[in-house]
Amino acid sequence: xxxxxxxxxxxxxxxxxxxxxxxxxxxxxxxxxxxxxxxxxxxxxxxxxxxxxxxxxxxxxxxxxxxxxxxxxxxxxxxxxxxxxxxxxxxxxxxxxxxxxxxxxxxxxxxxxxxxxxxxxxxxxxxxxxxxxxxxxxxxxxxxxxxxxxxxxxxxxxxxxxxxxxxxxxxxxxxxxxxxxxxxxxxxxxxxxxxxxxxxxxxxxxxxxxxxxxxxxxxxxxxxxxxxxxxxxxxxxxxxxxxxxxx
Numbered sequence: 001x002x003x004x005x006x007x008x009x010x011x012x013x014x015x016x017x018x019x020x021x022x023x024x025x026x027x028x029x030x031x032x033x034x035x036x037x038x039x040x041x042x043x044x045x046x047x048x049x050x051x052x053x054x055x056x057x058x059x060x061x062x063x064x065x066x067x068x069x070x071x072x073x074x075x076x077x078x079x080x081x082x083x084x085x086x087x088x089x090x091x092x093x094x095x096x097x098x099x100x101x102x103x104x105x106x107x108x109x110x111x112x113x114x115x116x117x118x119x120x121x122x123x124x125x126x127x128x129x130x131x132x133x134x135x136x137x138x139x140x141x142x143x144x145x146x147x148x149x150x151x152x153x154x155x156x157x158x159x160x161x162x163x164x165x166x167x168x169x170x171x172x173x174x175x176x177x178x179x180x181x182x183x184x185x186x187x188x189x190x191x192x193x194x195x196x197x198x199x200x201x202x203x204x205x206x207x208x209x210x211x212x213x214x215x216x217x218x219x220x221x222x223x224x225x226x227x228x229x230x231x232x233x234x235x236x237x238x239x240x241x242x243x244x245x246x247x
Contacts, residue, residue, distance in 0.1 A: 003135060006031065012072035013038040016062055021131065025123045027116060028088055032081040032128065033058040034136060035068055039075035046142035046167070047132060050080040051124065051151030051158075054183070055102045058082045061148075077138050081128055083150070085117040098183055099190055105178075106154030107202045109191035118191055121202070125158050125165070144168040149228070150175055150183070156204035156218070156239075163213020170219035173226055176239035177205040183233055205235070208242040218243070 006018040014037040023030040039045050048071070050061050061067065061080045071078045084104030090113050093100035104120035133140045144167045147155035152174020159169035178184020179199045188199040200206035222229060222236050229236070 003131075011035070011068045014040070014068065014072050016068060018058060018062075023085075023123060023127060025119045025127045026085040028085045030082055030085070030123070031058050032079060033062045034080075034132070035062070035071050035076075035078040036136065037072045037075050037077065040077060040137045044137045044139040045075050045077045046144065047129070047136075047138040047140075048076045048078045049124065049128075049143070049145045049155075050078060051106060051145070051147030051154040052080065052083050053147070053149030053151050054083070055097050056083050056151075057102070077132075077136060079128065079132055081124060084120060088117045090114065090117065099186055103150065103187065105150060105184075105187040105191065105202070106157065107188070107191050110198070111191060111193045114191050120154075121158070124154065125162060142167055146170040146172075147174070148172040149234075152176075152220070153178060153184075153204060157202055157207060159216060159218070160204060160207040160211055160213075161201075163211075163216070168219075169216065170221070172221050173223065173228065173234060174204070174220060174236070175234055176220075177203060177235035179203045179206065180238070181233045181235060205239045205242045208239065208246055211246060 004020045006020055008015055008017045016035050018033045020029055020031050052060050058080050083102050104118055106120045108121045109115045109118035132138055145155045145158050152171030155169050155171050156174055159166045192198045220236055228234050
């Protein structure tokens with residue numbers, strides 16, 4: 001699969017790059033960012049995937065977070081994909097900020113007109129890692145995932161649905177129980193249809209309740225003054241209760 005380099009910048013001794021490619025899963029051109037630490041010049045490094053939140057592109061994390069310093073110190077290749085397909089000409093995809101463009105929710109849609117393109121779950125867990133493993137100096141056996149808000153939800157479900165695939169999973173202010181919050185209900189009803197039993201396959205709290213894989217350490221970092229915590233969008237306590245129940 002051909003990669004087109006969009007940009008490359010020196011950063012903490014490594015290189016922050018952005019690439020574009022034609023995605024098979026999403027049937028559109030997609031961009032992703034990749035940071036190559038200095039250690040990548042002499043050997044394979046662990047790969048850490050970052051999933052961003054609502055309205056974001058691949059640019060938000062690489063330009064605002066300053067993560068490159070830590071990635072350089074620890075020798076991590078960090079990959080940050082976009083948050084949804086772009087420019088698919090689907091009616092309504094640009095109508096709201098929390099559904100459609102910039103709001104793929106890391107699910108594989110099953111409903112028309114979304115199901116042909118909105119397959120972010122398969123893109124993040126299969127297509128993108130295959131692309132990264134084939135083109136960059138990463139160790140496929142050392143792959144981890146983390147994210148923020150909608151991306152924290154994405155990181156949690158990717159790890160819980162694929163026991164053993166990721167060495168670590170962590171999330172900042174993740175949407176922990178989307179079947180019970182308005183963001184999740186809007187996205188899931190649109191992408192997955194009215195049958196709420198199908199939604200549970202992409203809800204971290206529901207997945208924990210049914211989890212039978214190997215023991216997994218999950219780190220969640222949540223600020224208590226977060227407006228989305230207080231208005232019931234994130235629901236981390238539901239997730240904690242489910243984890244406690246499953247030990």
